[in-house]
Amino acid sequence: MNAAATLPGKKKKPAVTIAVPYWVREFALIRWGVVSLAASVAVGVAAVVVSNAQLRDASATRTHVQQVRDAAYARYADADNEKREIRTFQPQFLVMRERGLVGEENRLSWLDAIRRIQEERRLQPISYEIAPQQPVALEPGIASGDYQLHASRMRLHMDLLHELDLFNFLEDLRARGYFAVQDCAIKRLGANLNQADAPTLAADCTLNWLTLTPGAPAVGVPFSSRSKP
Structure with missing residues (x-):
């Protein structure tokens, strides 16, 4: 007996038909186009991401190059300024070094200068004593560069025929x-009328001999430069 046979008295139900959208039925025609579009979009997104990364790297590189260029220009400008300063101040520096301000302390030169002035001016005997050299603290705002200012205090006594002997001596020195x-103080002596060249005055002065020596500025006590002739 055939299983597919229809029982008597029963009618066969018609098959259910589902309507499928046309774009589903025809997707097979465009599927390769869709795949190509998706691949193109993915490649475009990747290209944008890579481009942005390269742009950031290029911007960072440009900033670094500008900083290096600015630093090089600043060094060049500093070197150029130093050259101009050297040309401007070198003659003065050489004069100061020749006169003993720049370099090591030269006490023999000071004493020789005192002796020569005394002989040339025919002054009364001069006595002096020099204290040890001390660093000098400069006032704020005064730049000494790579040099430290030192001072050696000299206490000097000299007899005078008149006040001009002291002024001339200091000017020559x-x-x-x-x-x-x-400081400098003058006192009057008792005049000896029997001697024409007898001193009538006596001066006691304190001088600070100055030298600039290479070295970092040190902490010191500023000295006073009051003059009381």
């Missing part, structure tokens, strides 16, 4: 070295 007069 200043032309042969660098010093600052800290």
Whole structure:
């Protein structure tokens, strides 16, 4: 007996038909186009990401190059300024070094200058004593570069025929070295009428001989440069 046979008295139900959208039925025609589009979009997105990364790297590189260029230009400008300063101040520097301000302390030169001035001016005997050299602290805002200012204090006594002997002596001494007069006091002596060249005055002065020596600035006590002739 055939299983597919229809039982008597029953009718066969018609098959259910489902309507499929046309774009589904025809997707097979465009599937390769869709795949190509998706691949193109993926490649485009990747290209944008890579381009942005390269742009950031290029911007960072440009910033670094500009910083290096600016630093090089600043060094060049500093070197050019130093050259101009050397040309401007070198003659003065050589004069200061020749007169003993720049370099190591030369006390023999100071004493020789005092002796020569005394002989040339025919002054009364001069006595002096020099204290140990000390660093000098400069006032804020005064730049000494790579040099440290030092001072050696000299206490000087001289007899005078008149006040001009002291002024002439200090003027001649200043032309042969660098010093600052800290204080200077003059007192009158009892005149000896029997001697024409007898001293009538006596001067006691404190001088600070100055030298600039290479080295970092040190902490010191500023000295006073008051003058009381």
